[in-house]
Amino acid sequence: MKGIIGFFSDLQPYILMGFVIIIIILIITLLVVLKSINRLETRYRKLTRGINNENLEKIIMSYLDNIDKVKEDTEKIKNQQQEINNNLKQCIQKVSILRYKAFEDIGSDLSFSIVLLDNSNDGVVLTGIYGRSDSTVYAKPIDKGISRYDLSEEEEEVLYNAIKKQ
Incomplete structure (x- = not known):
């Protein structure tokens, strides 16, 4: 027994150094674990902000319900936007106007085609012909860029200018 005690007393400084190294390693590990727990707690608080004493399942279900509602709203907005685009195609998008002299004896460019x-x-096509004694305005329908009625040179020019606009 005295041999074992003597053996350990000779190794006592080395054993003490070993324990000190193990304690330092444990302290470092403890600090890393505490830092990790702190980050995890911060994430948990961020996840559960605005919710009092509810379990995590309720919180996640609430978030999933919110996501479903946002998806529904997005789909409604998408449908409305498509409807607006379809309606917009039927709105006036191309306009052209030309003023000209219909008669040589009239002073200014008072006649027009729109x-x-x-x-x-x-x-x-709206055309207004201005004369000294009277003025006439008439309309000609256009279907797919073509009129069923004969067009004057000015009306053809203004129609061509409107069609080539994008």
Whole structure:
């Protein structure tokens, strides 16, 4: 027994150094674990902000319900946007105007032709002819960029200018 005690008393400084190294390693491990727990707690608080004493399952279900509602709202908005785009194609998108002298004896460019077309080149040509004694305004329908009625040079020019607009 004295041999064993003597053997350990000779190794006592080394054993003490070993324990000190193990304690230092344990302290470092403890600090790393505490830091990790702190980060985890911060994430948990961020996840559960605004919710009092509810379990995690309720919180996650609440978030999933919110996501489903946002998906529904997004789908509604998408459908409304598509409907607006379809309606917009039928609105006037191409306009062209030309002023000119219908008669040589009239001083100014008081006559005009206006073309109003939608995306499909459907619309109308409005023409106003100004004369000394009277003034006339008439309209000619346009279907797919073509009129059923004969067009004057000015009306053809203004129709061509409107069609080539994008």
